[in-house]
Each structure stands twice: as C-alpha cells, then as structure tokens.
Amino acid sequence: MKAMVWTKYGSPNVLQLKELEKPTPKENEVLIKVHAATVTIADCELRRMKGLSPLILAFRIYAGILKPKRITILGQELAGEIEAVGKEVTKFKKGDQVFAPCLLHLGAYAEYKCLPESYPVLKPASLTYEEAATIPTGGINGLDFLRAGNIQPGDSLLINGAGGSIGTYALQIAKALGANVTCVDSAEKLDMLRSIGANHVIDYRQEDFTKNSQTYDVIIDVIGKSSFSRSTQSLKPNGRYVLGNASISSRIRARWTRMTMGKTVIVAVARYKSEYYAFLKELIEAGKLKSVIDRCYPLQQLAEAHRYVEASHKKGNVVITVADSMDK
Amino acid sequence: MKAILQTNYGSPDVLQLREVEKPTPKEDQVLVKVRAASINALDYRFMRANPFFIRLMGRGVLKPKDMRFGRDVAGRVEAVGENVTQFRPGDEIFGTANGAFAEYVLAKESYIALKPANRSFEEAAAVPIAALTALQGLRDTAGIRSGQKVLIQGASGGVGTFAVQLAKSFGTEVTAVCSPRNLKLMRSLDADNIIDYTKEDFTKSGQRYDLIFAVNGYHSLSSYKRALCPQGRYVCAGGTLPQIFQAMLLGSRVSEKDGRKFSSMGVAKVDQKDLVYLAELLDAGKITPVIDAHYPLSQTAEAVRYVEEKHAQGKVVITVIHPDKA
Numbered sequence: 001m002k003a004m005v006w007t008k009y010g011s012p013n014v015l016q017l018k019e020l021e022k023p024t025p026k027e028n029e030v031l032i033k034v035h036a037a038t039v040t041i042a043d044c045e046l047r048r049m050k051g052l053s054p055l056i057l058a059f060r061i062y063a064g065i066l067k068p069k070r071i072t073i074l075g076q077e078l079a080g081e082i083e084a085v086g087k088e089v090t091k092f093k094k095g096d097q098v099f100a101p102c103l104l105h106l107g108a109y110a111e112y113k114c115l116p117e118s119y120p121v122l123k124p125a126s127l128t129y130e131e132a133a134t135i136p137t138g139g140i141n142g143l144d145f146l147r148a149g150n151i152q153p154g155d156s157l158l159i160n161g162a163g164g165s166i167g168t169y170a171l172q173i174a175k176a177l178g179a180n181v182t183c184v185d186s187a188e189k190l191d192m193l194r195s196i197g198a199n200h201v202i203d204y205r206q207e208d209f210t211k212n213s214q215t216y217d218v219i220i221d222v223i224g225k226s227s228f229s230r231s232t233q234s235l236k237p238n239g240r241y242v243l244g245n246a247s248i249s250s251r252i253r254a255r256w257t258r259m260t261m262g263k264t265v266i267v268a269v270a271r272y273k274s275e276y277y278a279f280l281k282e283l284i285e286a287g288k289l290k291s292v293i294d295r296c297y298p299l300q301q302l303a304e305a306h307r308y309v310e311a312s313h314k315k316g317n318v319v320i321t322v323a324d325s326m327d328k
Numbered sequence: 329m330k331a332i333l334q335t336n337y338g339s340p341d342v343l344q345l346r347e348v349e350k351p352t353p354k355e356d357q358v359l360v361k362v363r364a365a366s367i368n369a370l371d372y373r374f375m376r377a378n379p380f381f382i383r384l385m386g387r388g389v390l391k392p393k394d395m396r397f398g399r400d401v402a403g404r405v406e407a408v409g410e411n412v413t414q415f416r417p418g419d420e421i422f423g424t425a426n427g428a429f430a431e432y433v434l435a436k437e438s439y440i441a442l443k444p445a446n447r448s449f450e451e452a453a454a455v456p457i458a459a460l461t462a463l464q465g466l467r468d469t470a471g472i473r474s475g476q477k478v479l480i481q482g483a484s485g486g487v488g489t490f491a492v493q494l495a496k497s498f499g500t501e502v503t504a505v506c507s508p509r510n511l512k513l514m515r516s517l518d519a520d521n522i523i524d525y526t527k528e529d530f531t532k533s534g535q536r537y538d539l540i541f542a543v544n545g546y547h548s549l550s551s552y553k554r555a556l557c558p559q560g561r562y563v564c565a566g567g568t569l570p571q572i573f574q575a576m577l578l579g580s581r582v583s584e585k586d587g588r589k590f591s592s593m594g595v596a597k598v599d600q601k602d603l604v605y606l607a608e609l610l611d612a613g614k615i616t617p618v619i620d621a622h623y624p625l626s627q628t629a630e631a632v633r634y635v636e637e638k639h640a641q642g643k644v645v646i647t648v649i650h651p652d653k654a
Contacts, residue, residue: 147380153338176390177383275384282389 002326003110004302006068009049012303012310015074015109022112024084029114030092031084032100034322035129037075037108039302039309040137040165041223046106047074047306062104075108077101079123079133080323089117097123101136101272108133109302111326121277124284127291134165134291134317139280140272141244142169146177148266149218149240153178158209158216158234161223162198163189166244168292168316170220172196173280176288182216184209192315196292210234218242232265240264292316298325331430332628333395337377340629340636343397343429350432353409357434360421363449365428365646366400367635368457368486369566370595375632396427397628398646401435402443402453412437420445422452422607424598429628429646441603444611451610454617454643455490459606460596461565462491462541466498469593470539470561474499479530479555482543483519484510487565489618489642491541492517497614503537505530513618513641531555541565549590559587618642624649 001022008014025031049056049063063071079099082092092098098120107113123132145166151157157174159167162183174181175197182200183193190201202209210230219231220242232241243265283289294315297305299322309318329350336342353359375397377383387393402422405415414437415421423440425433443452465487466472478495482488483504495502496518504519507526514522523530531551538557542564552562609615620640623631625648635644 147384150378150380152376152378152380275386278386279384279389286390288390 001111002299003073004299005072006047006074007072008067009047012047012306014047015303015306017300020110023114025086025089025114027086027088028116029086030082030089030098030117030120032078032080032098032113032115032120033083034078034080034108034111034113035324036079036133037299037320037322038077038133038137038165039297039305039314039318039320040076041309041314042137043074043076044306044310071106073107073110075102075110075320076106077133077136078108078113078322079129080113082120083112085117091117092120096120097125097129099123099129099132099135101140103272109299109320109322111299111322119272121274124281127284130293130296130319130321131291133319134293135277135280136272138165138169138291138317139289140276141166142171143173143276143279144271145170145220145222145242145244146173146218149220149242151177151179151218155179155217156182156215156236157218157220158182158184158214160184160204160209160219160221160231162193163315164222165314165317166222168193168196169289170222171198172289173283176283176286179218182209182214186312188313189315192292196290215239220244238264240266242266293319295319296321300325329431330625331427332397332625334375334392334397335395336391337375337383340372340375340632342375343629343632345626345628348430351434353407353412353434355409355411356437357409358405358412358415358421358437358440359407360401360403360425360433360435360440361406361650362401362403362428362431362433362648364402364453364648365398366453366456366458366486367632367644367646368399370457371398372632372636394426396430396433398427398429399424400453400456400458401425401428401433401440402449403433403648406432409437415440415442420449422449422455423600423603424456428453429625431625431648431650438600439598439603441600441607444607447610450619450622450645450647451617454486454619454645455606455610456598456603457596458486458643459490459494459615459617460598460602461487461593462494463602463606464596464599465541465563465565465593466491466494466539469591470541470563472498472500472539476500476538477503477536477557478539478541479503479505479537480519480541480543481505481530481547484513484641485543485639486643487543489513489517490615491543492519493615494609495541497609500539503530503535507639510641517618536560539563552590553588556588560589562588562590564590564592619645621645622647 003020004015005018082096100120157179163185180199183198184202184204187203215236218240222244296319331348333346405417405419420443421440422443425435427433478500480491483492484506492504501520503521504514505523508524536557540562544566620642621644631644
C-alpha cells in the first residue's frame with residue numbers, strides 16, 4: 001500500500017510517499033481502507049516535534065527519541081470502509097462505512113490502517129467520508145469543551161480560536177443548545193464563523209477580548225494562548241473557563257486559580273465515548289451540525305496541506321482524500 | 329388521563345399539562361393511581377439539562393425524548409403486571425416512578441413500598457428521594473454511629489429536614505445550620521443545637537464535629553476540615569458542579585493526609601429495603617416530612633418555580649385530584 005511516511009522530525013518535506021506492506025488486522029482489530037484523513041495543528045506540532053515541553057519529550061520517548069521509529073505515519077483521524085476484521089471482532093463486518101480516531105496509534109495518512117474494534121464508529125449515511133473524518137478531533141473535543149463548561153441555553157460563550165476544527169464544531173453545538181456565541185479569530189475567518197451562526201465576532205489583531213469589559217458565562221480557549229489571568233477576569237460570577245491544548249504550566253495555574261480565586265477553570269480532555277458520538281449524530285441528523293471543510297488535498301500532496309495548516313490559514317478543517325486519489 | 333409533560337429543556341414553562349393515554353403495566357410494573365407527588369432538585373436538573381451531561385445520557389440532545397416528568401410518588405395500586413408478587417390492586421404505596429406528575433404512573437415493583445396507614449399520601453410522597461439521599465448519605469457514605477456529634481448544613485431543605493431527623497434517630501447529637509427564618513422549624517425537629525449562619529460561621533467557632541453532612545455545601549474544603557475532628561467525615565449531597573468536583577477531586581487527596589475523609593455522594597439509589605425502613609420510621613413517628621406547600625397537578629410549573637426560586641422549607645408536594653372522586 002502507499003503511505004505518506006514520517007521520515008524525520010522537521011518541515012513538511014519529511015513526509016514522503018512510500019510503498020509499504022499492507023497491514024493485517026490482529027484478532028481484535030479491523031482493517032480500514034482509508035478514504036479520508038485530516039490535518040490539524042496538532043499533526044503539525046507532532047511532525048516538527050520541536051521544543052522541550054514535557055508533552056513533546058514524552059511523545060519523543062514514545063515515538064522515537066531522534067527520529068520517528070515506533071510511529072512512522074502521522075494522521076490522527078480517518079474515515080473509510082472496513083476491508084477485513086480480526087477473529088474476535090463482533091461490532092463490524094466487511095463493507096461497513098466508519099470513521100475513527102487513531103489516538104496514539106496515529107497512521108491515518110495511508111491507504112490502509114488497522115485499529116482496535118473499539119475505535120471506529122459507524123458513519124451516518126448523510127455524511128461523506130471527508131466530512132466524517134473531521135468528527136473525532138473537532139466534534140468530540142468541541143463537545144467535551146462545552147460539557148466541561150456546562151454550557152446552558154441563554155449562556156454567553158466566548159470561543160478563543162474559533163476558526164479551526166474544534167472551534168467550528170463547538171460554535172455550532174453551542175448555538176443549537178441556545179447559547180449566545182462570540183468568536184475570536186483572525187479577520188479572514190470571521191465571515192465563515194458568521195455564516196455558521198456566530199452572534200459576534202472579534203478580530204484578535206484589532207481587539208483584545210480581555211480588555212473590552214465584556215464578560216461571559218463560559219470562555220473556551222481552544223488554542224490556550226490568551227492571557228490566563230486576564231481571561232478569567234472576563235468571566236461572569238460563576239463563570240467557567242475551559243482550557244484546551246493546555247501546557248503543563250497552565251494546568252498547574254488552573255488548579256491554583258481554582259483553589260485561590262474560587263473561579264472555575266477546567267482542563268478538558270476529550271473522551272471518545274459512545275454517548276458523545278450519539279450526541280453528535282443526533283445534531284447532524286437534525287441538520288444543526290455540519291463539518292466546515294476548507295480544502296481537500298490528495299494524499300500525495302500531504303506536505304502542501306501541512307504547510308497550509310501551519311500558516312494558520314485553515315478555516316475549519318483540512319481534509320486529505322486517500323482512496324479516491326490513489327485510484328486515479 | 330392528564331399528565332405533566334416536559335416538552336423541552338429549559339425553564340418551568342416547558343412543563344405542560346396534556347391529555348395522554350393511560351399506560352398499562354408490563355411484567356414487573358405496577359400501575360399506580362397517583363394521589364400525591366413531590367419535587368426534588370433532580371427534577372429541575374433534568375428539566376433544565378443542567379448539568380450538561382444530562383444531554384449526553386441518551387435522553388435527547390435538543391429536547392427530551394421521554395417527556396414524562398417527576399419521580400416521587402404516592403398512590404393506590406390500580407393494576408399489576410404478570411410477574412408482580414408483592415403488591416395487589418388497592419394497596420397504598422409510595423416510592424419512585426418516572427412520570428409521577430400525572431394521574432397514573434407505571435412504577436417498577438422494586439421501587440415502591442407499602443405506605444404506612446397512619447400517614448397521608450402527601451406525607452408519603454414527600455419522602456422517597458430526599459429521605460433516601462439523607463439516609464444513604466449519613467448511614468452508607470458517612471457511616472454514622474450513635475453518640476457522634478453531627479452537623480447538618482442546609483438543614484431546612486428537603487434533604488436537610490430528613491437528615492436532621494434521621495441523624496437524631498441514629499442517636500447522635502445534631503447541630504443544624506440554617507437561616508434565621510428556619511430556626512423555629514429546627515427547634516420543632518428537635519435539633520440539639522441550632523446555628524444561624526448569618527450570625528455565626530461554624531467553621532470558625534472552634535467547635536469540631538465527627539460528621540458534617542452538607543446539602544449544597546458552599547464552604548471550601550479547608551474550612552470544613554477545620555470543623556472536623558480527626559477521623560471525621562464530610563459528606564456533601566448535591567451542590568453546584570464545582571463543589572461536587574472539589575469534593576471528588578481534592579477530597580480523596582485531603583483524605584490521604586490525615587484521618588479525615590471527604591466524599592460526595594451521587595444520586596441516591598432507590599432501594600426497596602431502604603423505603604421499607606423509612607416506612608417503619610414514618611409509622612413510628614421517628615420522622616415526619618416537612619411540607620412547605622401544596623400545589624394541584626395543573627400548577628406543577630408554578631410549584632417547580634417556587635422550589636427553584638425560594639428555598640422551600642422541606643418539601644413541595646403536588647396533589648392529584650381525580651375527577652371521579654370529587
């Protein structure tokens with residue numbers, strides 16, 4: 001099979017098309033013929049593996065100290081068709097259309113991928129593979145951030161970094177539940193955010209939301225880059241601050257703020273549970289939730305896609321089409 | 329039959345009186361002709377889908393799929409399913425059933441018990457969830473023993489009024505913490521000591537307790553710790569999410585350092601043995617439900633609004649009047 005192999009830590013050029021052996025599923029695994037995968041900021045951070053933060057160091061120990069060894073293909077989510085199943089698999093059969101997070105296995109940038117049978121979820125028929133591939137990271141994290149912030153109808157919500165995968169999902173879910181949503185991102189993404197329901201938008205280059213004297217019931221910081229102490233001051237009494245992409249130091253500060261200031265600061269960690277998928281499916285089927293796809297790239301142009309995402313231009317999701325582009 | 333249906337998630341306006349089909353009992357179910365029902369915090373948490381995870385329970389994301397509303401019930405058995413052995417038509421029962429705010433409701437056989445004859449339907453309907461919460465919190469989570477000094481915070485609400493009486497029935501010395509308007513009520517429940525929280529902060533008085541049972545506790549855990557004896561137990565029932573999280577997350581950590589233990593009890597389990605135990609206490613006059621107000625079924629929304637906005641003294645009960653009886 002063909003795959004974009006992660007040959008070294010570094011620039012997008014380290015992703016190279018290679019011919020590998022097609023994997024065979026273990027007893028509890030399914031073999032998925034990949035139709036679509038995605039590129040997120042996290043994929044780019046992993047690819048570079050730059051810096052000395054404890055998370056990066058831990059991942060280097062896992063993936064390979066000097067170069068990728070245990071993990072040689074990136075890509076954290078996919079959608080595709082079940083091609084074969086292991087002996088003990090009961091949930092799926094050949095031909096089922098699914099989407100799945102790859103979690104620590106990674107490896108979505110390939111024609112085939114084996115995953116434990118507990119990972120995939122049946123794809124709603126109304127979704128294309130491209131749309132479904134964006135759900136595990138964006139949809140599940142977006143939902144989990146809202147759950148952590150206990151969002152309620154009528155609440156005012158600010159999403160910092162709303163223009164990406166997680167933000168566009170969180171925005172639509174919050175709107176469906178009746179929240180009033182303010183989105184912060186760069187100017188070129190604001191029209192898209194308005195078009196999927198944002199009540200207010202703020203261009204972060206023009207305006208610092210922590211200084212405009214507005215307060216919110218819930219603030220979700222997807223990118224974790226806003227000033228921590230000032231952000232918590234933009235909370236209403238009983239407000240909740242949800243921190244995504246949290247560094248170790250902000251985790252410690254979150255705990256400290258919770259203990260000393262009585263403000264609720266929550267570090268969200270996504271849960272890939274069946275009730276979360278059922279929740280998203282219900283909203284998708286009600287027509288309240290769609291995946292925002294900015295661009296699609298064929299697998300061979302993965303490096304190009306990484307460059308685009310890295311430049312922070314991405315509006316919503318960037319999708320990699322696999323099966324179709326290989327057949328051509 | 330008439331029933332209150334929860335048509336959406338939100339304010340009490342989503343509760344509407346509608347005409348629906350009278351249900352028929354299956355297998356282990358009992359059809360109860362409802363005479364009274366009562367409101368619990370659980371009801372308006374489900375009404376508002378607050379906390380958020382209620383929407384993740386498969387009950388419907390945007391609005392509830394199952395619109396039946398209310399849990400606590402008392403009434404007369406009208407019919408029984410084929411596998412029901414403990415009850416017969418005509419039995420007077422109390423317990424919990426999904427959809428209690430209706431003229432008729434289906435109850436699981438194991439979720440109900442016989443109502444003491446000397447107690448009214450209204451009194452019996454006030455008991456189940458609030459008293460089970462107090463009983464299981466004090467007995468199971470905290471391990472209450474006679475002779476202990478027990479402090480009940482939030483003593484005047486639905487759970488609190490039962491907690492004070494149950495703690496007394498276990499032979500403990502009870503200190504009740506409440507607002508000035510509830511002092512008289514606490515005296516009537518035989519609390520040994522009563523603290524008006526507007527005048528005195530019990531976490532700063534130097535007094536220490538073997539057990540603190542906090543309904544919607546609002547002090548920080550470190551303050552509670554000051555008021556606990558070594559080996560003391562703190563149990564919180566309900567409360568806002570941050571408070572529950574704090575007890576769950578920090579609680580276990582604080583516990584490790586010294587003998588004190590902090591726990592948060594989840595939702596009470598409906599246990600028939602416990603319902604029977606409560607029926608015995610009711611029968612013997614050891615506990616008496618405190619009822620703040622009665623509302624007719626048609627005004628359930630008003631009643632829920634009252635419970636949410638005013639801190640009710642004890643319980644608010646819904647009375648169901650059947651036209652054939654009038």
